[in-house]
Amino acid sequence: MDLRIAGAILAGGQSRRMDGIDKALLPFGEKRVIDHVFERLSRQITPVVLNSNNEPVLFMELPIPVVPDDIDGFAGPLAGILAAMEWANGQALPFTHIATVATDTPFFPDDLVDTLRRSVADERGCICVAASGGRLHPVFGIWPVSLRSDLRRWLSNENHRRVMAWLERHPHKIAEFPIRTEQSGVPLDPFFNINTPEDINEARRRWNAIS
C-alpha cells in the first residue's frame, strides 16, 4: 500500500504540571523545546503541521501550519490527532496517514516514522504506536486518516478522552524502541518527556551530556 504521511506535533496541552508555562516554549539548548521537536520530526517526514489551542503567534517562527483543535475545551491528545487528520484530509492531494509526536519529548527516536510506517505498510486501517522499556507511548503513532469520522463520534462523548481507550477499539500494532545508553553510561529512554520543572532540568542535563 502506498502511504502518504504527514507529520503532526501535538502541542495543545495545558502544561498544568509546569504551572501553566507552555512546555513547548521553554528554552532548551540554544533554542526552545518545540524547535528541537520540529527539527527532529521534519528530518523524518514532510510536511509537518503543528496542533495547538494556544496563541498561534507563539509558533509563528516555525515554517509550518498551526491547526487548532475543533473539539470544545481541552479534550486531550485525541482532539489534536483529530485536528491533524482533518487537516491532512483537506489537502489538495489528501494524506492517507498522520504520524504524531508530543511537543514535550525532545529525544524521540530518529527512526520513529520509518519504523511506524513499516509496521502498518500492508495493513490498511491499522494503527501503530510506540513503546520503550515495555511502556506504551500512544501519543507517538501512525494513524489512518480514514478513522477521523469514528474518532469524531468517539470524542462527542465527554468521557472519551483517553488515547488508549480509543486505540484499543481498533486494529493496532506496537513498535518497541530500545532504551539508549548515553556516553556517561546512563540509560536514556528516547520517550523521556517533560512535565514538571524537575523534568526540564533533567532534559537540559541530558542534552548537555549528548551535545
Ligand SMILES: Nc1nc2c(ncn2[C@@H]2O[C@H](COP(=O)(O)OP(=O)(O)OP(=O)(O)O)[C@@H](O)[C@H]2O)c(=O)[nH]1
Ligand atoms: N491538541 C491537543 N494536544 C494536547 C491536548 N492535551 C495534551 N496535548 C498534547 O499531548 C501531549 C501529552 O500531553 P500531557 O503531558 O498528557 O498533557 P499536558 O496538558 O500537556 O500537560 P499537563 O497539563 O501537565 O497534564 C503533549 O504534547 C500535549 O501538548 C489537547 O487538549 N489538545
